Amino acid sequence: MRILVIGAGNMGLTYAEGMSKSRLLKKKNIMVLDTSEKKLEELHQLSHFDAFSELKDCVPQADIIFIAVKPFHAESLFKAIKPLVNSGQIIISIMAGVTIASIKEFSGLTKIVRAMPNLPAKIGMGLTSFVISPEVSRIEMLTIESLLNTTGKSIQVSSETLIDASTGISGSGPAYVFYFMQSMMEAALQMGFSKNDSTVLVSQTFIGAVELFNQSNLSPNSWMDMVASKGGTTRAALDSMDDNNVKELIKEAAFAAFNRAIELGKEN
Numbered sequence: 001m002r003i004l005v006i007g008a009g010n011m012g013l014t015y016a017e018g019m020s021k022s023r024l025l026k027k028k029n030i031m032v033l034d035t036s037e038k039k040l041e042e043l044h045q046l047s048h049f050d051a052f053s054e055l056k057d058c059v060p061q062a063d064i065i066f067i068a069v070k071p072f073h074a075e076s077l078f079k080a081i082k083p084l085v086n087s088g089q090i091i092i093s094i095m096a097g098v099t100i101a102s103i104k105e106f107s108g109l110t111k112i113v114r115a116m117p118n119l120p121a122k123i124g125m126g127l128t129s130f131v132i133s134p135e136v137s138r139i140e141m142l143t144i145e146s147l148l149n150t151t152g153k154s155i156q157v158s159s160e161t162l163i164d165a166s167t168g169i170s171g172s173g174p175a176y177v178f179y180f181m182q183s184m185m186e187a188a189l190q191m192g193f194s195k196n197d198s199t200v201l202v203s204q205t206f207i208g209a210v211e212l213f214n215q216s217n218l219s220p221n222s223w224m225d226m227v228a229s230k231g232g233t234t235r236a237a238l239d240s241m242d243d244n245n246v247k248e249l250i251k252e253a254a255f256a257a258f259n260r261a262i263e264l265g266k267e268n
């Protein structure tokens, strides 16, 4: 199996590296193409991948074409690819808002996977949600899943609407966590901790809480009940959040990202 990654930016290289570190593919079977001269020079100097600047030199040899360019490049890229493809090839696109129907129309291919990654993919802790077109077989889907899992975990969803929804949860989600962390760090500073101690207090609290959650079958609500005793300190904090409607505001924020993903899809 040979994979061609088009767009050697943040995400394209993250997936190329993830796939190359796994045992699924030999490095020589990962091709990378970019139009940026600077990027190509870096790829030739640093990387173990076969680097290309011309579509005709690599598209026909690929079994899977992984597209990681910005959405506004999609149309011209697919038009350029169209004369070079064959019907057995699979496209995996991580471009936000670019629909399966438009990829089919512009590329001429039918086996399409639309995926939504998130930033922790960079350290192998990502979450990629993906949806497949009906033309992708079950065996092909399992291969795709294994490839996406090289940067963390993946979930298959049943519709493109759920890809937009996952943008609102896992795609944009790391920023919500950073927002919460920043707020707690600012509170710690105001309470008198040094910047360094504030950072350690907050980051270790997040790591510990997430690990507790992962190692149990309890819901976040059950954990909150266990931590917060009546009349205690944690209850005071949770009551303050409830009084200020924080849960509803967080849900509203997630829906704002979901709705923006839908809007961007229409613009694209």
Ligand SMILES: NC(=O)c1ccc[n+]([C@@H]2O[C@H](COP(=O)([O-])OP(=O)(O)OC[C@H]3O[C@@H](n4cnc5c(N)ncnc54)[C@H](OP(=O)(O)O)[C@@H]3O)[C@@H](O)[C@H]2O)c1
Binding pocket: 006, 007, 008, 009, 010, 011, 012, 033, 034, 035, 036, 039, 068, 069, 070, 071, 073, 077, 094, 095, 096, 116, 117, 118, 119, 171
């Ligand atoms: N970053 C994230 O966290 C994230 C999350 C979810 C989805 N995504 C999606 O991932 C995609 C890539 O994002 P990114 O942040 O990795 O972008 P990026 O760092 O800008 O990388 C894109 C690379 O593709 C090159 N390129 C542009 N047009 C090309 C073409 N026709 N053929 C080959 N290469 C081309 C660009 O070169 P130039 O710089 O010269 O244009 C650049 O090196 C986007 O569609 C985005 O929606 C990203």
